Amino acid sequence: IVMTQSPATLSVSPGERATLSCRASQSVRSNLAWYQQKPGQAPRLLIYEASARATGIPARFSGSGSGTEFTLTISGLQSEDSAVYYCQQYNKWPTFGPGTRLEIK
Amino acid sequence: QVQLVESGGGLVKPRGSLRLSCVASGFSFRNYYMSWIRQAPGKGLEWVSYITSLGETKYYADSVKGRFTISRDNAKNSLYLQMNDLRVDDTGVYYCARGGDDYGDSWGQGTLVTVSS
Numbered sequence: 001i002v003m004t005q006s007p008a009t010l011s012v013s014p015g016e017r018a019t020l021s022c023r024a025s026q027s028v029r030s031n032l033a034w035y036q037q038k039p040g041q042a043p044r045l046l047i048y049e050a051s052a053r054a055t056g057i058p059a060r061f062s063g064s065g066s067g068t069e070f071t072l073t074i075s076g077l078q079s080e081d082s083a084v085y086y087c088q089q090y091n092k093w094p095t096f097g098p099g100t101r102l103e104i105k
Numbered sequence: 106q107v108q109l110v111e112s113g114g115g116l117v118k119p120r121g122s123l124r125l126s127c128v129a130s131g132f133s134f135r136n137y138y139m140s141w142i143r144q145a146p147g148k149g150l151e152w153v154s155y156i157t158s159l160g161e162t163k164y165y166a167d168s169v170k171g172r173f174t175i176s177r178d179n180a181k182n183s184l185y186l187q188m189n190d191l192r193v194d195d196t197g198v199y200y201c202a203r204g205g206d207d208y209g210d211s212w213g214q215g216t217l218v219t220v221s222s
Contacts, residue, residue, distance in 0.1 A: 033207075033208035035150075035209075042200055042212040042214055042215055043150065043200075043209070044212070048207070048208045048210070054210060086149065086150060088150070088208060090206065093166070094152040094206075094207075094208075095152070096150040096151070098149050099149055
């Protein structure tokens, strides 16, 4: 299953909302996760089952969608949210999207 | 807390071999599927392999099938990846992660494998 993400890069001001999109080449039901990766660090799980927040993830991170279209929304952006965000499906062999780079202005 | 520590990376020539290790702590290792996931320099993520909790079943990406072997030792809380016939495009950071046929909920810091002549 091929995952695509848009936009490739997103620049948003602190305090505003960022909306990141992920699309699957075929239905993955709700078997979708989102990760955050900062430079030099391992990815960190944010969301699983399309909308469930992982342990310790703030409520300003939210996920939605099912089937082939998914969204990660980050509200009240903070400078520490600057990172690359990946979606990953696990309906079949796990595959990742190419990532969206989020920059905080 | 969950901790995963990888080791064993390094520089190896094409067609060479390398064995990666991952030591787990802070959770009941024997109860979890475990995975290896890699990231080429400046690139995205690729799920390489995963193994069931008792080690009875192993799964591989097509890109490594027949060359890599995943294993685990639950008595030592350890996960391994034996990599043979290495290619230049196997270069990258290899992460150990908790989870298998779903998502990785905890990741190690990674170990760098460089395949170059």
